[in-house]
Amino acid sequence: MTTRPWKHPKTGIYYLRRAVPADLLALIGKREEKISLGTKDPVRAKSLHAHALLELDGRWTNLRAGPKLLSEREAHEMVEPLYAWWIDQHRDEPSQQAFWRIDLGENLWPRRPSGWSLQSNLAATLINEAADPAVGARRDMEEWCTDQADAVLKQRGIVVDQSDRRKLARAVAAVMQRASLALKAAAQGESLDVGQQPIARSTLPLAMAVQPYDTAPITLPPAKxxxxxxxxxxxxxxxxxxxxxxxxxxxxxxxxxxxxxxxxxxxxxxxxxxxxxxxxxxxxxxxxxxxxxxxxxxxxxxxxxxxxxxxxxNGHVAGNPAVGVTVAKAAKVKLREREFTAEEARTLLRAALHLTPGRELPQTYAAKRWIPWVLAFTGARVGEIAQMRRQDLRREAVAGYPDGVWMLRITPEAGTVKTKQARDVPLHPQLVELGFPAFVQAVRAERLFIVPDAAGRVAGPLQGVKNRLSEFARQYVSDPGVSPNHSWRHRFRTVATEAGIAGNVIDALCGWSARSVGERYGSVSLKARADAIARLPQITL
CATH class of the missing domain: 1.10.150 (DNA polymerase; domain 1)
Known part of the structure; x- marks a missing residue:
């Protein structure tokens, strides 16, 4: 804990750090206040730190004072800085303000007539309201105002009852309505009468966010x-x-x-x-x-x-709005194994072997013709093969193989490799017999299956080829229980295991991490890899 700005060792951003007093631990719920100052400038950090320290002391004083009663005047004064801030947000392009709906702003928190809950058609009324987009938008605005009220209260350390919390939220709505009406007039050419000079965001009591973030005296630049x-x-x-x-x-x-x-x-x-x-x-x-x-x-x-x-x-936004948002995990119904069956594999490889060129790019045709076969005998990821370059295939001298071995190098130099580590995978004899090395040598461009964009990038074209391969495979294997590209990787391990290939060799061929500390020692030689690939059975169509 320090009374001077603390510099984050990784980001270089300065923070205020201060131990929470023992009498406030239960209220604050943490042992330390850590507030970003939003700057890497040590001189500016000192000034912001002093300002933040004053705000923090004021917050703690309010917390010690206990629950407070708010008058309407006090509520409006607390949120008044929102007016100038909202104007400043949209001063240059007032017509672009689309968040606050003026048509709904005057009717937030509508009062229900007495006896409303006893009316005979209550269910129908509720259903109609639920289907009305305006009702949903109004509720979103009400929730936003309430969260801003909570942010103000949290920043100042003020505790109020539910009635005064609603009073402050209504004050937020009122100031937003006034500011948005002024912007609407400005969009028609009228001058903006702010009533006070546009204030710096460093003096704002809250950040524009749906959740009550920990606020700090920082200046946030526009961010797209x-x-x-x-x-x-x-x-x-x-x-x-x-x-x-x-x-x-x-x-x-x-x-x-x-x-x-x-x-x-x-x-x-x-x-x-x-x-x-x-x-x-x-x-x-x-x-x-x-x-x-x-x-x-x-x-x-x-x-x-x-x-x-x-x-x-890094001080670009006031908070992370995605924190806490997730998707509930549901147990998947598994009706089959994730790899292709032998018949599915043969069907797809047969279609690839007998594919004739169409109106597609030659590279796309080549991808459909060759990549399924290469995946079947390498266990590689589809992107690792689709991004392949002509120089990534070479013949290597390997003991016990008089004519050498065709070796495919899967490398980050060609594009994306999940492990970021290059690996060598020997070609299966059946791939050689089918003419894959001859195909590679005949290609004049560097890339075999994709055409880089005008800037030389391959990520976009690579995704396009992967999509085309998925669509091609789905014509012959429609079962949603298997992935049209990745199921080759599952099948490779099954076939390799049946062929008696050691697990560490399979991992080396497929680029999987070692499963134990012991397996990280030593390496799998080219000969061991070539011997393993040679043990894989030929695929009879």
Whole structure:
């Protein structure tokens, strides 16, 4: 704990850190207050630290004072800074303010007539209200105002009863309505009469967020959702994050932006994230199937949590609205093994072998023709093969093989490898007989199965080829219990185990991590790998 700004050892952001007094531990629920100052500048940090310390002392004083009665005047004074802040948010483009609906702002928390709950058609009334979009929007606004009231109370350490909490929420609604009406007039060319100079966000009592974040005296610059992803990536790239992760995260943020209808990171609330989650769970993929809960949880929400979390830690946004949002885990019904059956494998390989060129790109045709066969005999991930370059196949001298062995190198130099480690996989004799090495040598371009975009990037084209391969496989293996590309990886292990290949050799071929400390010692030689691949049986169609 320190009375001076504390510099975070990883991010370089300065914080206020102060031990919570013993008499307030039960009320605050933690032993230390840690508040971001939102800056890496030591000089600015000192000034902000002093301001934050005053606010913290005031909060603790209010907590010690116990419950407080709020008058309407006090409630309006507490939230008045919202007016200038909201004006400042939309001063340049007042017509773009779409969050606060003026048509609903005057009628929040409507009073029910006496005897309302006893009316004969109550059920029908409730059903009609539930179906009315305006009712849902009004409830969202009421919840937002209540959360802002909670943020003000939390920041100041003020304890009130439920009645005064509602009073403060109504004051939030009133000031937002006035500010939004002023913006509407400004959109028609009228001058903005703020009534006071636009205040810095450092003096705001709350952050624009649906959940009551820990607020701090910081200045938050405008932040677009798309810009947050790029800023996150500039740092994440140095830590070894893959390009595919960047693409996946950027895709999730594009979906969020499209769903919200705006690109303002400061306007994203927890309620928005929940609605987005529900929207994604109800969405369908190109093949008509619902987006899986696993995709929403481990891809969409994971991306939002990671980027918003980074943005919060680095002072770009007031909080992480995705925190706590998740998808309930449901037990999957398993009706079959995840690998292709022998007959499914033969059907798909037969289709690939006899495929004739169509109107698609030569690279796409080549992918459909060769990649299923390569996956069947290597256990590789589909992306590892689809991104393959001509120079990634070479002939190696291996003891016991007079003519050498064709060796496929799966390497991060070609693109994305999940483990970020290169590995060598010998070609099975059947792949050689079918002419795969001859095909590779005949290709003039560097990439065998994709065409990089104008900037030389491969991530987008790679995903396109993977999609085409999935669609191709689904024509012949439609069972949703198997993955059209990844099931080759499952089948490879089963076939390799039946052939008597040692588990550590299978792991080395497929790029799986060692399962024990002992297995991390030593390595699997090229000869051991070649011997293992040679033991795999030929596939008879």
């Amino acid at each position: 959702l798309s810009a947050l992803v790029e800023a996150w990536w500039r740092e994440a790239e140095r830590t070894g994050k893959s390009v595919s992760t960047r693409e996946a995260y950027a895709h999730a943020f594009r979906l969020l932006t499209r769903f919200l209808g705006h690109d303002d990171a400061h306007r994203v609330t927890k309620q928005d994230i929940v609605r987005f989650k529900d929207h994604r769970l109800a969405s369908r993929k190109r093949n008509g199937e619902l987006v899986s809960a696993t995709t929403v949880k481990n891809s969409d929400l994971a991306a939002l949590k990671a980027v918003f979390g980074w943005a919060h830690d």
